[in-house]
Amino acid sequence: MTEFAWLALGGFILLAYTLEAITGFGGTLVALSLGALLLPIHDLLPVLVPLNILMSGALAWHHRRLVQWRLLLFTVLPGMLVGTLVGYGLRPWLEDSAMRLGFGVLILCVALRELLRGAPSGRAPAWMIRLQTGAAGISHGLFASGGPLLVHALAGSALDKSRLRATLLCVWFGLNSLLTLAFLADGSLAPALPRVAAYAPLLILGVPAGEYLHKRLAEAHFRTAIHLLLGLCGVLLCCRAQAFG
Template sequence: MDMLWLTLAAFILLAYTLEAITGFGSIVIALSLGAMLLPIDQLLPVLVPLNICMTGYLTWRHRAMIDRRLLLGMILPGMLVGTVIGYALLPWLDATLAKRLFGALVLWFAARELWRLRHAAVQPVRPMWLSRLLSLGAGVSHGLFASGGPLLVFALAGTQLDKARLRATLVSVWFTLNSLLTLAFLLDGRLLPALPQIAAYAPLLLLGVWLGEYLHRRCNEQHFRVAIYLLLLITGTLLLSPWSLL
């Protein structure tokens, strides 16, 4: 088990480094790789509190760029309701089924992003009702796996937000929802046993941010995005494979 948690440390460092380079969600990457080693319900109480540190810092630093009208009027209402639904469903899901569902989500998102990058596809503007419905689904995914990013980014496709405002708005969503999930983990008794792992992994966040910013100034961001999506594509396939022992 110690070796498994040590390997998870490498995955966490990779995930936060890649997020610092590309802005991509660290939990999706860390949970995708970590789910090949440990059950999802053991990973979430570690990864979610760690995520608060990075998103809290980014939310405060870029608070002036947050689109509060979009955040409060469209994103958070559906995401909050969906997160509660997803959190309530998690104890009823078989561990193998949960892993397969998460694998399908990761596989879909990675394949979609690779196709979009390959074809330079323009995101269509969606009607508000569909964006709200997708936000609800993103909340359910976040409640189950703390990984609502793929569906929420899909829901917000075609918005008029520039890159900086969109990123600031999204990290404020993750900070809000992951704070609530951390409180839920505290109340259901899963947070306290995870505190030693959280404390042990916390320095990796600083290293990941520093390393990511260093690489961001020297490397092509799109190449890193392609590498991430390819990695997630392989991971999603492994999570779905019938011969997987995970």
């Protein structure tokens, strides 16, 4: 059963990082949501985070001219960095059942909100953006999945989808590099490296497919499908956490 779960994770990774190549976020969230139905979150993160470094680093470099550096350096990274450190510090205190339940509730709330909300009503106050960015960082430290909360915080930034994607990819490359160093320090990275190497070739398929679809297909349709999938995963994760907690 365990080997089947790791094999299934390969399919989840291919789907998830194709979607992230389209939108600039959500790859780790989708892979972790689906993978957590079969495997412990603590085992998944040291595999998924280094894979995301490879994908986000390659795409961020390719689209570096589109990165909004002022927004990245002065608005996004400070709050995300502090929040990520706080979230990572909380991980050892949480059991896997609590992680599943918390993560399930988080992605269910995000999915429902994104499915129900209309167009952004305007730019939020600066203090609200910083608060939401910090919350996104905590989510990233806990689950390596701060994308939906960060995108919500930047909803009024008036960036087109290509500039927003390029800027988000730089965020994930920086923060996931930091998390990978933390996994190296706590000893969880080394056992995961063979699986990282085994899954890495999937990015060669997923990234070009995502690039192709990013240019040609309506992003809104993909986001709707992603959030429907995440909503289902959130329900299943909450039920699993209650059953085995």
